[in-house]
Amino acid sequence: MNKDSLLKLLPSAKEDSNAVLLYIDLGQQYENNEPDVAIKYYRMAGNLSKKINYTLGIIKYITNYTYMLNMRGQFDSSLILNLQSVEFSRKIKDSLYLAKTLFNTGTSYRCLANYEKAAAYYEEGKNIFRRFGDELTEAQGDDILQVLYDDLHQYEKAIQYGERAVSLLRKAGNAPMLGVALNNLGMEYASIGQLKKSDSIFTETLKLAVRIDDKNLEQSACLNLGNNYLQQGDFEKMKPYMDKALLLSKELEIAESELIALKGLSFYHTFKKNYPVAKQYAEEALALSYQHDLKMQRVKVFTQLSNLAYAMQDIELGEQYAKISGDLGDSLLNESIQKNTLELEKKYESANKETQIKKLEADKKIQELTIKQKNILNYILAGSAVIILIISLLGYRTYRQKQQLQQQRINELETQQQLTATEAVMKGEEQERSRLAKDLHDGLGGMLSGIKFSFNSMKGNLIMTPDNAQAFERSMDMLDSSIKEMRRVAHNLMPEALVKFGLDTALKDFCNDINQSGALQVSYQSIGLENEITNQTTAIGIYRIIQELINNSMKHAAAKNAIIQLSKSADTITLTVEDDGKGFDTTLLKTAKGMGWANIVHRVEFLKGKLDVNSQPGKGTSVLIEFAST
Numbered sequence: 220m221n222k223d224s225l226l227k228l229l230p231s232a233k234e235d236s237n238a239v240l241l242y243i244d245l246g247q248q249y250e251n252n253e254p255d256v257a258i259k260y261y262r263m264a265g266n267l268s269k270k271i272n273y274t275l276g277i278i279k280y281i282t283n284y285t286y287m288l289n290m291r292g293q294f295d296s297s298l299i300l301n302l303q304s305v306e307f308s309r310k311i312k313d314s315l316y317l318a319k320t321l322f323n324t325g326t327s328y329r330c331l332a333n334y335e336k337a338a339a340y341y342e343e344g345k346n347i348f349r350r351f352g353d354e355l356t357e358a359q360g361d362d363i364l365q366v367l368y369d370d371l372h373q374y375e376k377a378i379q380y381g382e383r384a385v386s387l388l389r390k391a392g393n394a395p396m397l398g399v400a401l402n403n404l405g406m407e408y409a410s411i412g413q414l415k416k417s418d419s420i421f422t423e424t425l426k427l428a429v430r431i432d433d434k435n436l437e438q439s440a441c442l443n444l445g446n447n448y449l450q451q452g453d454f455e456k457m458k459p460y461m462d463k464a465l466l467l468s469k470e471l472e473i474a475e476s477e478l479i480a481l482k483g484l485s486f487y488h489t490f491k492k493n494y495p496v497a498k499q500y501a502e503e504a505l506a507l508s509y510q511h512d513l514k515m516q517r518v519k520v521f522t523q524l525s526n527l528a529y530a531m532q533d534i535e536l537g538e539q540y541a542k543i544s545g546d547l548g549d550s551l552l553n554e555s556i557q558k559n560t561l562e563l564e565k566k567y568e569s570a571n572k573e574t575q576i577k578k579l580e581a582d583k584k585i586q587e588l589t590i591k592q593k594n595i596l597n598y599i600l601a602g603s604a605v606i607i608l609i610i611s612l613l614g615y616r617t618y619r620q621k622q623q624l625q626q627q628r629i630n631e632l633e634t635q636q637q638l639t640a641t642e643a644v645m646k647g648e649e650q651e652r653s654r655l656a657k658d659l660h661d662g663l664g665g666m667l668s669g670i671k672f673s674f675n676s677m678k679g680n681l682i683m684t685p686d687n688a689q690a691f692e693r694s695m696d697m698l699d700s701s702i703k704e705m706r707r708v709a710h711n712l713m714p715e716a717l718v719k720f721g722l723d724t725a726l727k728d729f730c731n732d733i734n735q736s737g738a739l740q741v742s743y744q745s746i747g748l749e750n751e752i753t754n755q756t757t758a759i760g761i762y763r764i765i766q767e768l769i770n771n772s773m774k775h776a777a778a779k780n781a782i783i784q785l786s787k788s789a790d791t792i793t794l795t796v797e798d799d800g801k802g803f804d805t806t807l808l809k810t811a812k813g814m815g816w817a818n819i820v821h822r823v824e825f826l827k828g829k830l831d832v833n834s835q836p837g838k839g840t841s842v843l844i845e846f847a848s849t
Contacts, residue, residue, distance in 0.1 A: 222248040239264045239276035246283055251435040254471055258287050274311050278304050282316075282323060289330060290435070290473060292511065298327035318347035318356075322363055329367055337367060355396070358387035362400040369407060378407045398427045398436045405443055414447050421447065438467035442476055445483050454490040457483060474511040478504045482516070485523055494531050501527060518548045522670070534687070541670070585625050670698065714762070722758040723748040723785075726765065730783065739773050739781055746786035753787075757846065760822045761785070761794060767819050768796045768842055776800025776840060792846040802834045 225245050232238040242264035250257035261284040268276030281304040288297040301324040308317035321344030328337035345360045361384035368377035381404035388397040405420035421444045428436035445460035461483040468476035481504035488497035501523050508517035521544035528537035599610045683691060717725035723745050730743040753761075765783060772778040778800030786793045808816065823830045826846050834840035 234267060234271060236271070236273050236276060239268050239271075239273055239279070242267070243276075243279050243283060250283070250287060251433045252471075254287055254290065258284070261287065274307050275313070275316070278307050278311075278313075278316050278320065281307075282319060285323060285327070289326065290471075292475065294327055294330040298324065298331065301327050314347055315351065318344045318351075321347070322360065325367075326363060329370055332370070334367065334371055341367060354387050355391045355393060358384045358391065358393075358400070359396065361387070362396070362403060365400070365403050365407065369403070369410065372410075374407050374410045378404065378411075381407055394427060394431050395433060395436075398424055398431065398433060401427070402436060402439055402443065405440075409443070409447060409450075414451055418444065418447050434467050435471055435473075438464050438471060438473065438476055441467065442479055442483075445480070449483055449486060454487045458487045461487065474507055475513055475516065478507040478511075478513060478516050478520075481507070482520060482523060485527075489523075489527060489530065492530075494527060498524070498527050498531075514547065514551055518544050518551065521547065525670075585622065717758060717762055718755075721748075721751075722753045722761060723751070725758075725762055726783065726785065729762070729766070729769075733769060733773075739769065739778060741769065741781045741783060743783045744785070746784075748785060748787050751787060753792075757792075757826055760826045761792070761846070764794070764819055764822050764844065765796065767815050771815060772796075772798040772800055772840070776802070778839070787848060790848050792848050794844040794846070795841065797839065797841045799839045802836050802838045802840055804836065805832050805834050808832065 222245070225241060225248065228241055229245075232241055242260045246257040246260035246264065248257075249260065261280055264276060265280035265284065267273075268280055281300045285297040285300050285304075288294070288300075301320060304320040305317065305324055308320045321340045325337045325340030325344065328334075328340065341360070341364060345364075348356050348360050361380045365377045365381040365384060368374070368380065381400065384400040385397065385404055388400055401420055401424040405417045405424060408414075408420065409417040421440050425437060425440040425444065428434075428440055441460040441464040445457045445464060448454070448457035448460070461480045465477060465480035465484065468474075468480055481500045485497045485500035485504065488494070488500065501520055505517065505520045505524070507513065508520055521540050525537045525540035525544060528534075528540055595614065599614075600607050714725050714728065726743055726745070730741040733739055733741045769781060769783075772781050776798055778798035781796065781798040784793075784795040811817075820830070823844055828844050828846040831843040832840070833843075
């Protein structure tokens with residue numbers, strides 16, 4: 220039924236489940252064009268469902284209402300409600316709605332950047348959907364997974380899910396869902412630089428949005444097309460799309476889209492050298508970023524304001540805006556690091572608590588067994604003395620054996636749990652290193668390179684005094700140094716050569732970098748590693764161990780030369796690291812409290828290796844480690 224037909228039913232609606240469904244249907248008619256009206260009807264559906272104790276109505280209300288919350292960036296509130304809907308679905312044992320609410324909850328976690336929990340909820344929901352064999356539902360799941368892998372920067376995998384979702388939705392003839400899946404797929408192709416392909420998909424999305432009168436989809440497609448033309452430097456083609464996106468985002472009250480459109484129009488007027496108008500758009504975007512706490516966009520707006528100030532030859536103001544942008548970017552990066560560090564600490568604490576619980580349970584079982592055996596012995600003592608003696612001896616021996624077995628099992632569980640906790644922490648550390656390296660290289664690196672490009676573009680258009688020209692060149696040198704330092708930090712966090720070319724190549728690059736720095740001369744020799752593929756977990760562990768050992772040679776041993784030998788046989792990997800430093804008393808390692816040596820020991824234990832250290836004061840240090848080849 221269309222909107223007008225549904226509105227005619229309102230006056231005669233009674234307070235029952237039919238009225239709840241009527242309110243839901245009306246909200247869906249309004250949600251993409253008049254969101255405030257949609258929210259009103261969804262709340263009416265939720266209030267009535269609670270009043271008449273209609274659980275399925277509450278689930279439907281949450282499913283639709285949280286979509287509106289997500290559109291407005293209220294992800295915390297959306298998560299709370301979606302978690303409630305999952306519990307309601309489990310309570311009424313409705314598999315289809317359980318799968319839907321699991322996917323909605325996964326989306327809330329994804330929007331809050333908690334990708335681990337998002338993936339868990341998506342996986343549980345998709346397993347339920349598969350049992351229904353419904354292609355439309357499966358297509359929705361593929362589209363949602365497309366967005367998840369986009370957030371994880373795994374664009375090729377996202378495209379696989381996106382193409383499959385689009386194919387299924389074309390077959391099903393569901394235009395609204397097809398429009399959303401196309402829009403998401405266009406963004407994936409844009410992310411890998413295929414802008415022409417992306418333009419074609421966004422153009423189809425825009426035509427579809429206009430045909431089905433979906434203003435939300437229309438503004439998103441306009442914004443994406445405008446951004447594509449901005450990336451291609453075609454400002455004239457960009458402008459009409461940004462104008463339309465600005466108009467629709469204001470109408471739909473989507474603050475971030477409005478901000479991006481304003482920023483795009485500021486770029487356009489900068490290109491036309493209409494600097495006052497460009498500044499006006501940028502300042503409007505900045506006000507929105509403060510009003511709606513859009514910190515990441517605020518960094519970009521300050522960068523644009525800095526470029527504008529330079530273009531208007533206000534060097535002091537340009538430097539001021541550039542500093543604000545840099546400080547804010549650093550602040551966001553620190554927040555991200557702190558957040559991920561806290562998550563790792565929580566995982567580690569959780570693993571420790573589980574170990575303690577299991578140990579207590581094992582102790583309790585041992586005590587129960589002991590008490591039971593003592594009771595048996597007491598019963599037997601009521602018999603003859605000979606039988607008591609024999610049974611006592613046998614019972615005592617059995618008790619000792621069981622106690623030893625229980626203790627052995629407890630030790631095995633503790634060791635296994637410690638290894639699991641170590642593995643979780645190390646994997647989390649390497650994932651965080653990899654993510655931070657990508658963010659630094661792709662995000663901050665791109666931003667710094669963009670600023671350098673802007674400076675070079677401005678240089679030819681500015682008339683500067685000799686002093687200002689000298690200051691400008693010093694600034695360019697500082698910017699080059701910043702880019703090199705950022706790349707060095709990103710490389711240390713997760714060497715690209717290790718991921719792409721393997722352990723042997725990564726170690727050669729590492730040694731070359733150390734030699735070029737002049738801090739230490741490192742000789743690297745490898746045997747049996749050429750054209751060999753080493754398990755990534757093992758490769759990362761060995762690389763970090765060598766990093767830490769060479770760092771110790773430079774920092775503590777004051778060594779001038781070092782040798783790294785790495786050999787691989789059929790079932791063993793052998794690592795030897797030697798230096799000509801001042802050496803030390805190896806007995807001190809038993810009481811060492813430094814994180815560096817602890818990290819080496821933990822990694823060796825995790826890889827099930829054997830560690831041998833030989834050193835004496837004034838005679839250098841030799842470290843031999845053997846790992847099982849996997």
